[in-house]
Amino acid sequence: MASVSPSQALLLAMILFALGLAGVLARRNLVFLLMSIEIMLNAAGLAFVVAGSRWHQPDGQILFILVLTLAASEVAVGLALILRIHQRNASLDADAAAKLKG
Amino acid sequence: MNAAFYLAAAVAVIATVLTITRTSAVHALLYLVVSLLAVAVVFYVLGAPFAAALEVIVYAGAIIVLFVFVVMMLNLGEAAAAEERRWIAPRYWIGPAALSALLAAELCYLYVSGAAQPSGGAVRPTVVGAALFGPYLLAVELASMLLLAGLVGAYHIGRHLFADGAARAGPDGPRGE
Numbered sequence: 325m326a327s328v329s330p331s332q333a334l335l336l337a338m339i340l341f342a343l344g345l346a347g348v349l350a351r352r353n354l355v356f357l358l359m360s361i362e363i364m365l366n367a368a369g370l371a372f373v374v375a376g377s378r379w380h381q382p383d384g385q386i387l388f389i390l391v392l393t394l395a396a397s398e399v400a401v402g403l404a405l406i407l408r409i410h411q412r413n414a415s416l417d418a419d420a421a422a423k424l425k426g
Numbered sequence: 427m428n429a430a431f432y433l434a435a436a437v438a439v440i441a442t443v444l445t446i447t448r449t450s451a452v453h454a455l456l457y458l459v460v461s462l463l464a465v466a467v468v469f470y471v472l473g474a475p476f477a478a479a480l481e482v483i484v485y486a487g488a489i490i491v492l493f494v495f496v497v498m499m500l501n502l503g504e505a506a507a508a509e510e511r512r513w514i515a516p517r518y519w520i521g522p523a524a525l526s527a528l529l530a531a532e533l534c535y536l537y538v539s540g541a542a543q544p545s546g547g548a549v550r551p552t553v554v555g556a557a558l559f560g561p562y563l564l565a566v567e568l569a570s571m572l573l574l575a576g577l578v579g580a581y582h583i584g585r586h587l588f589a590d591g592a593a594r595a596g597p598d599g600p601r602g603e
Contacts, residue, residue, distance in 0.1 A: 327430045334436045336468065340442055340461075347446035355497060357453045359458055363442055365582060366485065368464055369477075377472040381552040385477045386562050392484050393569040397576025399489050403496045404583040411501055411587060 335373040341367035354406045354416045358399065365395045431471045433532050437525050438464035444521065451497045455490060456522040462486040464530055473548035 340363060347360030369391040376384015406416070413420045441461035448454035462485045469478035558566060 331440060332435075333431070333468065333472060336438065339439055340465070342530070343439070343442045343446060348576065351446065354450070355500075356446070356454065359430065359454060360446060362458070362485075362489065363445065363461070366465060366481075370468065373469055373472060373474045373477050376549060377474055380549060382557040385549060385554045386558055386565070388474075388477045389480060389558070390565060390569055392480060393573055395533050396484065396489060397572050397579075399492055400576045400580040402565050403492055404580040405498060407499065407587055408583055416500070422475070 330374050330378040333377075334371060337367045337371040337374060340364075340370065352418045353407065353422070354418055358402050358406065359416060361402075362395060362399065365391055365398075430532055430536055431468060434464045434467035434471065434529065437461075437528055438468065441522075441525055451500075452494075453518060455493055455497065456519065457525075458493075459486050459490050460522050460525045460529070462490070463526065467529055467532065475548060476551040476554050479551075 344360045344363030344367060347359055347363065351360065353358055367387040372384045372387040372391065374384070376382065376387075402414045410416055438461050441457045441464060443453045445457040445461060448457065462481060466478045466481040466486070469475075469481055
């Protein structure tokens with residue numbers, strides 16, 4: 325049984341990261357921005373796991389767990405901010421949140 | 427094993443493309459869940475079953491549930507029931523359902539054909555746990571501090587959301603007296 329080559333798995337991580345970056349650059353809805361950031365973090369975690377599986381070491385999965393905690397706390401704070409912005413501006417447009425004070 | 431990887435990778439890329447191109451946040455969330463599940467299958471194929479389980483439980487479970495709650499809260503008020511009735515139409519959920527069925531078929535095939543053992547030697551959860559509480563103990567403590575900071579920050583930002591006038595006077599009241 326042939327094993328998955330790490331370069332192809334890294335290519336998948338790169339494609340997913342590029343898609344998330346394209347989402348961040350193209351969308352203006354704050355919820356979609358946060359989802360695209362999640363996609364990018366997930367792709368970075370995938371790259372860590374690929375490296376860990378390439379060398380048969382647990383370090384890749386441990387770094388994936390750390391990325392996971394980062395994503396969880398980031399999404400909690402980000403969604404709370406989105407709720408506040410929606411309450412204040414009645415819109416989810418990222419440009420409408422350009423003025424923070426006032 | 428290679429075919430399983432390619433199938434899961436294709437599902438992940440397709441679902442991610444559909445995620446960033448949807449106009450409705452709920453539809454995008456459905457595709458995002460499928461994308462995360464496909465990445466979990468990729469983890470499993472790569473020989474990281476612990477990471478695959480965490481991906482399903484934490485990402486596709488907890489984080490997406492947070493997103494769903496917030497999207498539903500933002501939708502409240504403006505004829506949410508009518509929109510809900512419109513969203514139950516099959517053409518909205520048939521895409522995510524088909525992609526997840528593909529993933530489920532792949533999992534069943536891996537299980538039945540006995541190819542479920544990841545190639546090249548898996549990194550077992552016991553090894554990961556031993557390293558987590560050995561050399562990486564400080565990182566675990568830092569991660570717990572990060573989670574606590576996220577919890578406190580989210581609570582502080584969202585504190586005044588729904589009780590506007592009454593709650594806003596709460597923390598400032600004792601200081602003024």
